[in-house]
Amino acid sequence: MNVSVVGAATTKFGELWGVSPRTLAHEAVEGALADADIAKSNVQALFVANMLAGPLGGQQHLGPFFAEELGLPVPAMTIEGACASGGLAVHAAVNSIRSGQYDTVVVLGVEKMTDHKPEDVATALMGAGSNEERLAGATFPGLYAILARAHMEKFGTTFEELATVAVKNHFHASLNTNAQFHNTLTVEDVMKSSKIADPLTLLECSPISDGASAVVLTKNHKGIRIIASEVATDTIGLAQRESLLEFEATKEAARRAYQKAGVTSKEIDVAEVHDCFTIAEILAMEDLGFFPKGKAAAVIVRGETTLGKTKKLVVNPSGGLKGCGHPVGATGVKQIVEIVQQLRGTAGKRQVAKARIGLAHNVGGSGATAVVHILKNI
Amino acid sequence: MIGIVSYGSYIPRYRIKLSDIAAAWKKIPEEVVESLGIAEKSVPGIDEDAVTIAIEAARNAFESSALNPESIEALFVGSESHPYAVNPTSTIVGELLGIGNNYLAADLEFACKAGTAGIQAIAGLIEAKHIHYGLAIGADTAQSKPHDALEYTSAAAGVAYILGSNYLIANLLAYTSYSSDTPDFWRRDGIRYPSHAGRFTGEPAYFAHVMGASQLLMKKAKIHPSDVAYCVFHMPNGKFPREVAKRLGFTKEQLAPSLTVSAIGNPYSASSMLGLAAVLDIAKPGEKIFMVSYGSGAGSDAFLWEVTEEIVNMQRLKGKGKSLVQNQIQEKTYVDYVQYLKQTHKL
Amino acid sequence: MISPVKIWRNQKKIASLVGKTGKIVAFTLIRVPPADFSNQAPYPVVVIELTDGKRITAQLVDWDESNLKMGQKVQTIIRKIFETGDGVIPYGIKAKPL
Numbered sequence: 001m002n003v004s005v006v007g008a009a010t011t012k013f014g015e016l017w018g019v020s021p022r023t024l025a026h027e028a029v030e031g032a033l034a035d036a037d038i039a040k041s042n043v044q045a046l047f048v049a050n051m052l053a054g055p056l057g058g059q060q061h062l063g064p065f066f067a068e069e070l071g072l073p074v075p076a077m078t079i080e081g082a083c084a085s086g087g088l089a090v091h092a093a094v095n096s097i098r099s100g101q102y103d104t105v106v107v108l109g110v111e112k113m114t115d116h117k118p119e120d121v122a123t124a125l126m127g128a129g130s131n132e133e134r135l136a137g138a139t140f141p142g143l144y145a146i147l148a149r150a151h152m153e154k155f156g157t158t159f160e161e162l163a164t165v166a167v168k169n170h171f172h173a174s175l176n177t178n179a180q181f182h183n184t185l186t187v188e189d190v191m192k193s194s195k196i197a198d199p200l201t202l203l204e205c206s207p208i209s210d211g212a213s214a215v216v217l218t219k220n221h222k223g224i225r226i227i228a229s230e231v232a233t234d235t236i237g238l239a240q241r242e243s244l245l246e247f248e249a250t251k252e253a254a255r256r257a258y259q260k261a262g263v264t265s266k267e268i269d270v271a272e273v274h275d276c277f278t279i280a281e282i283l284a285m286e287d288l289g290f291f292p293k294g295k296a297a298a299v300i301v302r303g304e305t306t307l308g309k310t311k312k313l314v315v316n317p318s319g320g321l322k323g324c325g326h327p328v329g330a331t332g333v334k335q336i337v338e339i340v341q342q343l344r345g346t347a348g349k350r351q352v353a354k355a356r357i358g359l360a361h362n363v364g365g366s367g368a369t370a371v372v373h374i375l376k377n378i
Numbered sequence: 379m380i381g382i383v384s385y386g387s388y389i390p391r392y393r394i395k396l397s398d399i400a401a402a403w404k405k406i407p408e409e410v411v412e413s414l415g416i417a418e419k420s421v422p423g424i425d426e427d428a429v430t431i432a433i434e435a436a437r438n439a440f441e442s443s444a445l446n447p448e449s450i451e452a453l454f455v456g457s458e459s460h461p462y463a464v465n466p467t468s469t470i471v472g473e474l475l476g477i478g479n480n481y482l483a484a485d486l487e488f489a490c491k492a493g494t495a496g497i498q499a500i501a502g503l504i505e506a507k508h509i510h511y512g513l514a515i516g517a518d519t520a521q522s523k524p525h526d527a528l529e530y531t532s533a534a535a536g537v538a539y540i541l542g543s544n545y546l547i548a549n550l551l552a553y554t555s556y557s558s559d560t561p562d563f564w565r566r567d568g569i570r571y572p573s574h575a576g577r578f579t580g581e582p583a584y585f586a587h588v589m590g591a592s593q594l595l596m597k598k599a600k601i602h603p604s605d606v607a608y609c610v611f612h613m614p615n616g617k618f619p620r621e622v623a624k625r626l627g628f629t630k631e632q633l634a635p636s637l638t639v640s641a642i643g644n645p646y647s648a649s650s651m652l653g654l655a656a657v658l659d660i661a662k663p664g665e666k667i668f669m670v671s672y673g674s675g676a677g678s679d680a681f682l683w684e685v686t687e688e689i690v691n692m693q694r695l696k697g698k699g700k701s702l703v704q705n706q707i708q709e710k711t712y713v714d715y716v717q718y719l720k721q722t723h724k725l
Numbered sequence: 726m727i728s729p730v731k732i733w734r735n736q737k738k739i740a741s742l743v744g745k746t747g748k749i750v751a752f753t754l755i756r757v758p759p760a761d762f763s764n765q766a767p768y769p770v771v772v773i774e775l776t777d778g779k780r781i782t783a784q785l786v787d788w789d790e791s792n793l794k795m796g797q798k799v800q801t802i803i804r805k806i807f808e809t810g811d812g813v814i815p816y817g818i819k820a821k822p823l
Contacts, residue, residue, distance in 0.1 A: 119760040145753035425804040
């Protein structure tokens with residue numbers, strides 16, 4: 001059974017004060033259905049990706065909540081995997097079609113984070129870490145700062161190299177009308193921004209955002225096909241990992257995805273990877289097999305993954321989590337939307353020339369969950 | 379015979395100079411330091427309290443001994459700053475020390491003599507052969523109101539004594555206690571900082587009770603100051619213990635090794651217990667130690683200790699290491715007045 | 726507030742981790758803390774490898790700049806995790822430089 005993405009849409013990401021989760025869901029889902037030219041009555045299931053509606057908003061049970069709101073009286077459920085919720089929901093949706101249970105389903109990733117104080121959001125996000133990390137007073141910037149420090153000590157990765165990731169992704173975001181940020185940055189801007197958790201600064205951290213994205217998946221269709229959908233897990237806390245220099249979950253999910261898809265990392269033309277912090281993109285480049293361990297930072301600095309500067313793999317043309325924004329539950333779905341637009345050739349100013357095979361990489365927590373999707377324009 | 383099996387102390391590493399406190403309130407620093415006889419005092423970390431300090435002191439006591447924590451059958455923690463008004467410090471400490479469940483736990487409160495009252499109570503239990511080993515701890519993160527006189531002296535520390543009837547490093551030859559209703563220093567429930575009655579805390583309070591208990595002990599044990607090698611008194615400041623030692627007939631040399639107050643201030647329930655620990659670090663077999671605590675409200679517990687041959691092994695074990703009181707005094711990091719206010723939860 | 730029952734259940738874990746020595750294998754300095762830790766920042770969070778090979782994540786206390794390095798020797802101690810107003814006090818494992 002083949003699964004294709006026939007509809008894809010995203011709202012703008014950002015501080016959307018006046019916009020409610022319901023409104024975001026309408027915009028994303030109705031946009032995706034219109035893009036697919038499919039009527040609501042043909043949708044057979046709804047998968048919702050979200051992490052924080054419960055802890056911050058007091059509302060869970062989002063399956064029936066959005067099914068009702070959207071006028072989709074179908075089997076509906078919420079999938080949660082911290083920041084990998086979106087990718088996991090797509091994975092669940094893909095499996096539901098491959099199993100023959102459903103023919104056409106909608107995946108909605110939605111998150112509303114700006115209603116709450118940053119300290120409360122930071123605390124809620126630590127639900128994705130281990131209890132030991134919470135009791136140590138760690139934050140997500142802190143956990144990724146630990147990974148950055150380890151990478152710097154082992155491979156000599158520099159502050160400037162880390163900062164370049166943010167510069168690249170802001171440049172890409174400046175070409176994306178739906179991105180949260182449209183300002184471009186210099187390495188100096190990034191390094192001089194306020195320190196959050198040494199060595200990471202404010203501009204190296206993805207923002208707190210609102211937004212929603214949706215895709216419509218159906219069986220046996222031409223167009224953009226999902227040729228791999230793989231998930232891997234690792235320990236929830238960093239202290240229990242085998243290594244602090246890589247995400248084994250990313251490596252494992254990628255390995256299986258390349259194998260099932262019958263492609264190698266060299267054949268990927270465009271990738272949306274999980275750059276929740278600058279170091280995360282460097283780790284992703286290495287763990288997804290695009291560049292050797294310890295070497296990705298220099299490649300990024302040379303512009304070899306930047307739109308317009310390279311004839312090879314472009315990474316995070318949407319602006320990534322850093323530039324486009326990171327409404328947690330929506331990100332994994334937005335990544336699929338971006339890859340679909342790239343493979344269709346409708347990405348406008350962000351278009352990667354002749355993109356035929358794309359990869360989306362979505363991570364939960366500090367690497368406890370990794371989801372890798374590979375898509376191909378059939 | 380009952381006495382001390384092992385002991386351990388803990389002083390939080392932070393210090394504030396009294397001259398810095400004085401400067402904050404525009405007092406003349408030299409005058410303050412001179413009148414109190416104290417240069418600096420210990421300050422607890424923002425995450426330290428009587429529980430965490432008691433645990434550190436007790437762990438040090440166990441480290442200098444082969445005793446299994448599960449041998450402890452009574453654990454009394456004396457403090458003027460128990461973290462809860464209702465909920466025992468002693469069971470939290472007992473649990474985290476791995477003492478098990480077969481023990482009597484009690485929290486004691488009596489200003490600065492809560493810890494020594496515990497020693498006497500446990501001594502009784504051991505003498506009655508009701509228990510074999512007991513743990514008496516005095517631990518405090520003493521609170522004082524900013525700009526009040528007590529701000530210059532209220533400090534933090536903890537000392538733990540494992541008491542038993544075997545393998546003693548010091549025998550408890552005799553003990554007495556002298557008590558009366560003397561309201562020199564108090565804190566009402568629900569009120570944040572203690573109050574004191576000014577000069578009333580001197581003659582009718584500290585001196586009357588320390589002298590009273592000392593005279594009772596000298597009579598009971600039939601000894602004179604010249605019979606002992608060292609004396610230890612509760613140290614609310616640098617002046618009172620020197621004055622009371624003089625009045626009782628002790629010499630400066632007998633008192634000097636115990637005077638931890640000049641370097642770390644007054645850690646309330648741990649004060650005289652810390653003075654005793656400093657003396658035990660250097661005492662020789664056969665030497666006697668005369669020790670009297672004082673708690674406002676008021677009372678004094680007096681003890682006559684005699685150091686045994688076992689002390690030689692203990693001192694060899696401790697060597698010149700971190701468990702020696704003088705080394706703990708020297709392990710320090712200075713904080714300024716603002717940081718002091720943060721760490722003592724006033725800001 | 727952390728549930729008193731959870732605190733009670735975790736005590737055995739805490740008691741078995743105190744007094745252990747280890748070294749820092751990763752570290753950061755948290756400058757923007759979560760709500761419960763607001764009065765403690767800035768503070769280091771470190772990953773420690775204990776001498777028995779086990780790794781834990783903990784806050785580093787009684788530190789100065791010179792302690793924030795790979796390989797710094799540390800010991801585990803018990804401290805208050807954070808203030809809880811009128812709730813049960815959570816005590817837990819932190820580390821201090823040796």
